[in-house]
Amino acid sequence: MEKFVKINFLGAAGVVTGSKFLIETSEKNILIDCGMFQGLKELRELNWKNLPVEVATIDVVLLTHGHLDHVGYLPRLLKQGFTGKIISTAPTLAIAEIILKDSAKIHEEEAYKANKEKFSKHNPALPFYTLKDAEKTIKQFEVEIENRWIALSEHISFRFQYNGHIIGATFIEIDINGKRFVFSGDIGRTNDYLLNDPKRPEWADFLFIESTYGNKLHPEENIEDVLSEIISETIHKKGNLIIPSFAVERLQTLMFILWNLYKKNKIPNIPIFVDSPMGNNVLDVFKRFPKWHKLPMEDYNAMCNHVNIIQSYKETWETIDDKRSKIIIAGSGMVTGGRVLTYLQQLIDEPATTVLLVGYQAEGTRGRQLQNGAHELRFFGKYYPVKATIKSIESLSAHADQQDLLNWVSNIKNVPENVYLVHGEPTSLNAFKVKLKDTYHWNATIPKLTDVSKVLL
Structure with a gap:
C-alpha cells in the first residue's frame, strides 16, 4: 500500500502570523503550532x-514556543472538537498559559468596552474566547523535555x-516512517543577551523554515549607544520615552539593557516603568527555569x-500623571492592544514624546503604521494625531536574519527532498528562496494559505 503524508498549511503561509501546520498520516494526525492571525483585517x-479540516481527528498538538501567533488559536481549536494533548517544553507551556489567560482577559475587556461604548459594528461584540475557555485549554497541556525522542505511534516519533x-522555544523534529520532518x-x-545560541538540525528530508527576515540583515548598530542617545534626547525634551514591547523576551531584554546602561553610568537614574501584567508573569518564568537562559539570578534580582x-x-x-521624564515599557509590541494604548492615548500628540519600536511590526498593525510615518492612529474607536517622534531599533529583534537562517541550516548533511518557506511576507520569502538556491542549490516551495501538499514516503 502506498504510504504518504498530507501537509495542510493552515497558517503562516505567505504571511508571518497564524502558524498552523497539520500533518496527516495513516497513524496519527499532528498539528504543529496553533496560532492566531495578527495584522491585516482580512487575516x-x-x-x-x-x-x-476535521479538527476532531487531530490527535495531538506540538508547540514550538509560546508566542500568541503560535498558541493563541488553541481555545478555538477545542471549541471545534479537539480533545487531545497539547505538548511542549515546560517553559513554553508556562508562557502559553500566561498568554492565553492574558489574551482571554483582553478579549473579554475589549468586548465589554465595545458594547458599553457602542463602537463595534457587531451587536453584541463577543470575546474571541473567554478566560474559562483558556483554562479548559490549559488542562490539556503536557510537558516533555527537550532533546529526547518521544514515540507517538509505531512509526512516528x-x-x-x-x-x-x-x-x-524549540524547533521540532518528527520522524515518520524513517523520513524526518x-x-x-x-x-x-x-549572541543573544539572555538566551543561549540555537541548536541546528543535522538532517531534514522535509524542512519547514521561517523566513520573517529572509530578505534582511539586522543592522550592525551598538544598541547601548543608540538607546543612550534616545534617552538623552528624551530628558533634554522633558518628555517621555514609550517603548511598546512584546511581553515575552523583549521586555526582559530591555530591562536588562537599561539596567546595564545605568550600571555603566551611560544613562542617569531616569525612572523606568514596566506596565505589562503578562511581562511580569514572564519574569517569574525566568526565575522558575534558570537552565533555559543565561541570566544569573543576582543580575535578575538587581x-x-x-x-x-x-x-x-x-x-x-x-x-501618566507623573510629570518627570521617564521610560515606559508597555505591551503590546506591535501596538495591537494592551496597556501601551492608554499611554499613547494621552501622550502620542505631544512633540516631547518619543515612541521606540523594538521588534518586527506585522503588516496591518498600528506598529507598522507608525513605522511607515502615519500622521494619525485609530484605536478605542477614535483617531489620535501622531506628533510624537517615532524611532525603531531593528537589531533588537528576536528573529534570525537572513545570514542567521543560512547558518541554521548549514549543519544539515543531506539535501532535503523539499524545503517549505513559511512565516514570512512575500518579499522575504522570495528573497530567501533565491538565497537558498544560490548558497546550497536547494529548491524551495512557497506554500499559500490552505495549500495541501502530499508527500510519498
Whole structure:
C-alpha cells in the first residue's frame, strides 16, 4: 500500500502570523503550532472561521514556543472538537498559559468596552474566547523535555530542540516512517543577551523554515549607544520615552539593557516603568527555569529592583500623571492592544514624546503604521494625531536574519527532498528562496494559505 503524508498549511503561509501546520498520516494526525492571525483585517477575520479540516481527528498538538501567533488559536481549536494533548517544553507551556489567560482577559475587556461604548459594528461584540475557555485549554497541556525522542505511534516519533528566540522555544523534529520532518518554529539569534545560541538540525528530508527576515540583515548598530542617545534626547525634551514591547523576551531584554546602561553610568537614574501584567508573569518564568537562559539570578534580582513594575490600572494613570521624564515599557509590541494604548492615548500628540519600536511590526498593525510615518492612529474607536517622534531599533529583534537562517541550516548533511518557506511576507520569502538556491542549490516551495501538499514516503 502506498504510504504518504498530507501537509495542510493552515497558517503562516505567505504571511508571518497564524502558524498552523497539520500533518496527516495513516497513524496519527499532528498539528504543529496553533496560532492566531495578527495584522491585516482580512487575516484577523480568518481567526473567526473554523479550520477547513476535521479538527476532531487531530490527535495531538506540538508547540514550538509560546508566542500568541503560535498558541493563541488553541481555545478555538477545542471549541471545534479537539480533545487531545497539547505538548511542549515546560517553559513554553508556562508562557502559553500566561498568554492565553492574558489574551482571554483582553478579549473579554475589549468586548465589554465595545458594547458599553457602542463602537463595534457587531451587536453584541463577543470575546474571541473567554478566560474559562483558556483554562479548559490549559488542562490539556503536557510537558516533555527537550532533546529526547518521544514515540507517538509505531512509526512516528518527535523531539524538541533548543532554538533561542524566547525562553522555552524549540524547533521540532518528527520522524515518520524513517523520513524526518523539521519544523523550525521561530529561530533565535546568536549572541543573544539572555538566551543561549540555537541548536541546528543535522538532517531534514522535509524542512519547514521561517523566513520573517529572509530578505534582511539586522543592522550592525551598538544598541547601548543608540538607546543612550534616545534617552538623552528624551530628558533634554522633558518628555517621555514609550517603548511598546512584546511581553515575552523583549521586555526582559530591555530591562536588562537599561539596567546595564545605568550600571555603566551611560544613562542617569531616569525612572523606568514596566506596565505589562503578562511581562511580569514572564519574569517569574525566568526565575522558575534558570537552565533555559543565561541570566544569573543576582543580575535578575538587581534588574527587577531597578525598575518600577506597575501592578494595577490605577498605577498606569499615576504614571501618566507623573510629570518627570521617564521610560515606559508597555505591551503590546506591535501596538495591537494592551496597556501601551492608554499611554499613547494621552501622550502620542505631544512633540516631547518619543515612541521606540523594538521588534518586527506585522503588516496591518498600528506598529507598522507608525513605522511607515502615519500622521494619525485609530484605536478605542477614535483617531489620535501622531506628533510624537517615532524611532525603531531593528537589531533588537528576536528573529534570525537572513545570514542567521543560512547558518541554521548549514549543519544539515543531506539535501532535503523539499524545503517549505513559511512565516514570512512575500518579499522575504522570495528573497530567501533565491538565497537558498544560490548558497546550497536547494529548491524551495512557497506554500499559500490552505495549500495541501502530499508527500510519498
